[in-house]
Amino acid sequence: MTSPTPSPRLFLESLFHAAVEAALPEQCLPPHLPEPGPGRTVVLGAGKAAARMATVLEQHWLEKHGAEALARLEGLVVTRHGQALPTRRIEVLEAAHPVPDAAGEQAARRLLALAEGLTADDRVIALISGGGSSLLPLPAPGLSLDDKQTLGRALLRSGATIGEINTVRRHLSAIKGGRLAAACAPAPVRTLLLSDVPGDAPHDIASGPTVADPTSAADALAILRRYAIDAPARVIAHLEKQSDAPGITLPDGNEVRLVASGQTALEAAAEVARAAGVTPMILGDGLEGEARELGRVLAGIAAQVRRHGQPLAPPCVLLSGGETTVTVRGDGVGGRNVEGLLGFGLALGPLDGVHALFADTDGVDGGAEIAGALWTPDSLSRAATLGLDARAALDGNDAHSFFQALDDSLISGPTGTNVNDFRAVLITG
Structure with a gap:
């Protein structure tokens, strides 16, 4: 031959x-979707595949649980500009990638707002895919979007690995590193991941807004020094202050599933x-x-x-x-x-x-x-x-x-x- x-x-x-095709949400997502709970079912998500994941979830909900269950579904996902799709119940917002913008910051604030006030009877389905790090640029208190944009550009040009870049992002964020899941407490969260990172570490996929973070602010500081990144003084001060801070506490019943990968x-x-x-x-x-x-x-x-x-x-x-x-x-x-x-x-x-x-x-x-x-x-x-x-x-x-x-x-x-x-x-x- x-x-x-x-x-x-x-x-x-x-x-x-x-x-x-093998990694499309319609192929890999439905087997991992939970049953409706006694309370609200709230969908939160971010990433380049978030819109398609949301449409697949809605279609599955309608076919398996009926129109009444679909009517009780609600939520919000954020995807890249130009990649929104029409949905029935889950709102889709667009933001910039790979350098974040104000639309992403506002979308992240809205996701956190949806997470507030949930009860133990409610259920959260988190649809997370690659690209979510840039699409959810909510700065930690004392930092600005401009800080994250400037630092993000420098990191992307530095030759740092995606794991290193996302470590820095998590420790400068008010939503990543498990903070979104923590805001959902006491509602249990099922996170469904489409992995775009080598090794499929959940905390690195979209910088892990709903999963535990095994890294520290000291690790983030070491990465900035390794690549000689000239970070703003307030960024360095924030990381130094957070070096000894306790980790994020996640709600009971927090579950993470990898639905597709490389x-x-x-x-x-x-x-x-x-x-x-x-x-x-x-x-x-x-x-x-x-x-x-x-x-x-x-x-x-x-x-x-x-x-x-x-x-x-x-x-x-x-x-x-x-x-x-x-x-x-x-x-x-x-x-x-x-x-x-x-x-x-x-x-x-x-x-x-x-x-x-x-x-x-x-x-x-x-x-x-x-x-x-x-x-x-x-x-x-x-x-x-x-x-x-x-x-x-x-x-x-x-x-x-x-x-x-x-x-x-x-x-x-x-x-x-x-x-x-x-x-x-x-x-x-």
């Missing part, structure tokens, strides 16, 4: 679509590959590190497969997920997946029989409304014909512009889910 049918590009795109997506893609006669190998669902450097590593593995049939023989596809980082030095139109793919291609060179797709499962890679891109054995030669300098594009963090010029961008639109990076490297022999 020299290449999958119908073509390497279409094959790789089919893997991406299968990965996304592994869910990778396993679905692997199944599609097997059905096409292509051997899949899942390298990991939590790969981290500098995007371009991870690209170099994947290029080395792909070259070993192509030249020596190790660690498996073609036709095969190497699958991986997780969340890489980018240390921003240029002013181009970046995105960690396309930056990783360009690093992959430059390290690989024009090697026949190797194609790749790197994309974000939410449909947005970095600040561009583009999911990712594809690499082909002739990408460098086509770029040269167009006068494109691949190395300069990588150095300037301008990979999106590079792949757009080649007409190799992957544009999916908002997918309604978010289990982070998806990478597929196809070696056809």
